[in-house]
Amino acid sequence: TTSNTNRKLATDTARAAGLARGKEVGRLPVFVSPDELVFVSEDESTHSQVLVLYNPSKFYITFRILCSSPNKYSVVEPHGTINPQCCVDIVVKHNLARQGPFGSVDRFRVDYCHKKLVGQKMIASKLNKTQVIILVFIMLQTHSPGPGSRFRRLLCHTT
Numbered sequence: 001t002t003s004n005t006n007r008k009l010a011t012d013t014a015r016a017a018g019l020a021r022g023k024e025v026g027r028l029p030v031f032v033s034p035d036e037l038v039f040v041s042e043d044e045s046t047h048s049q050v051l052v053l054y055n056p057s058k059f060y061i062t063f064r065i066l067c068s069s070p071n072k073y074s075v076v077e078p079h080g081t082i083n084p085q086c087c088v089d090i091v092v093k094h095n096l097a098r099q100g101p102f103g104s105v106d107r108f109r110v111d112y113c114h115k116k117l118v119g120q121k122m123i124a125s126k127l128n129k130t131q132v133i134i135l136v137f138i139m140l141q142t143h144s145p146g147p148g149s150r151f152r153r154l155l156c157h158t159t
Contacts, residue, residue: 028057028061028112028113028114028117028118028119029055029056029057030053030054030055030061030063030082030110030112030119030121031052031053031054031056032051032052032053032054032110032121032123033051033052033054034051034123035123035124036123036124036125036126037049037051037092037108037123037124037125037126038125038126038128039094039097039125039126039127039128040097040127040128040129040130041097041098041100041102041127041128041129041130042129042130046097047093047094047097048091048092048093048094049091049092049093049094050089050090050091050092051065051089051090051092051108051110051123052087052088052089052090053082053087053088053090053110053112054082054086054087055082055083055084055085055086055087056085057084057085057114058084058085059084059114060081060082060083060084060114061081061082061112061113061114062079062080062081062082062112062113062114063079063080063081063082063088063110063111063112063113064078064079064110064111064112065078065079065090065108065109065110065111066078066108066109066111067106067107067108067109068106068107068108068109069106071095071096072094072095072096072106073092073093073094073095073106073108073125074092074093074095075090075091075092075093075108076090076091076092076093077090077091078090082112092108092125094125094127097127100127100129101127102127102128102129103126103127103128103129104126104127105124105125105126106124106125107122107123107124107125108122108123108125109121109122109123110122110123
């Protein structure tokens with residue numbers, strides 16, 4: 001599958017980069033959230049998003065963020081250090097959200113290391129023209145004492 005191929009490519013790239021710098025590729029416990037950024041052209045509140053990097057370990061971890069299309073995005077603090085058992089909020093702004101191309105997918109790569117250990121996470125970034133709204137209706141039939149019956153809408157969910 002595509003995600004397995006991307007994961008293998010990311011692992012191979014991290015291993016090659018780490019070995020070239022004399023570092024050993026290992027599993028560093030760094031969590032990145034969300035795993036996908038979705039920007040909506042018509043909704044300015046989505047033009048800036050936050051990536052959260054969390055370091056649950058007891059040692060400092062340095063990081064840097066790279067992008068497949070650096071002219072489209074501004075990343076506040078694209079490199080730095082995450083303190084032990086702390087998180088860092090990274091603001092990512094889409095500079096061309098009004099212009100498109102819509103439906104395009106870019107990638108952010110978060111590289112991180114501690115001494116001789118290195119790691120890497122890939123984050124997808126999508127640009128949509130409009131927000132997709134999914135309405136979920138759960139209908140409950142209630143019986144009224146009078147003739148006939150009524151229906152009530154119980155849930156409306158948008159994404």
